[in-house]
Amino acid sequence: MVGKFIGIGVGPGDPELITIKAAKALRAAEYICVPKSQVHKPSMALGMIKQILEERQNPAEIVELLFPMTKDEMNNRKLWSENAAIVSSKAKKGDVAFITLGDPMLYSTFLYLYEYIKETFPGVEMEIIPGVTSLTAAAARAKLPLAEREEVVTIIPSDLDPAIIEETARSADNLVFMKCAYRIKELIPILKKAGFTKDAKIALVKRCTLPKEKVLVGKLSDAENWKVKKDYFSVAIVKRSQVPIHWKKNGEQA
C-alpha cells in the first residue's frame, strides 16, 4: 500500500477547534472520505474543513461514503464492506483521510469502518488523529466541569431504554447524555428516580460551537420549564451536586 487510512476528528463544529495535526493531514491526503447518512444531505464535517480544502494547491478527491443511521444489520454490513473496499483501493494510490465530528474514537461512524478494514484489509496501515469531543466542548461552553476531584463521569447514549438509563444513573456522580433522543423533560423523571435531587446542576448544549448554538444551565427543577426542541446535536451534562457516590459507600461521608 502507498497510503494510510487516517481517521480524523474535526471537533464539534467551530473550524478553529480543528487541531493543527488534523489540518496538516487534511492538506496532504490524496483522498478525503466524507460520511453521509443520506445522499442529498450536506455533510457538516465537510463544511467545517471547507477553508482548509480551499487553501490546498492540489485539490483532494472527495469520496462520499453512505452510512445510513439504521438498525438493519444486514444492510449496514453490506455498506460497510463496500465502503471498506473503496478505502482499501484508494489507499493503494495515496493517503485516505476520513473526517468525523468530534473525536473518531467516541461513538463515531469511523469506528464501523475501522473495525471492518482491520478485519478484511489487514494490509491497510491506519492512523487516528484525535479531535475535540462534543462533550468537552459542551462542558466548556456551559462552564460546567465534567469531573472534579474523585467524581466519576458516566457517558450515556440517550437512545437506551429508560430502565437502563435509570440503573446506570443510580450509581453515577456526573452524567453526560449524548445522541439526545429524549427531550430533556423526559429525562428528568428518570434522573429523579435515580436519586438526583431538584438541586442537581444540569446543562443542555445544542449545536455546540455552531452558528445556532443554544446553551442552557440551571438546576434540575429549572430544566422542567425549559422550552427546547429535541435536537440530535445536543449534549446534556448532569451533576449530582453532592459528595461522590463512592464516598458514601465507603462510609466516609454520610
Ligand SMILES: C[S@@+](CC[C@H](N)C(=O)[O-])C[C@H]1O[C@@H](n2cnc3c(N)ncnc32)[C@H](O)[C@@H]1O
Ligand atoms: C455519533 S455521536 C458523535 C460523537 C463525536 N464523535 C464526539 O466525539 O463528540 C453524535 C452525538 O454527538 C453529540 N454531538 C456531536 N456534535 C455536537 C455538537 N456540535 N453539539 C452538540 N452535540 C454534539 C450529540 O449528542 C450527537 O447526538
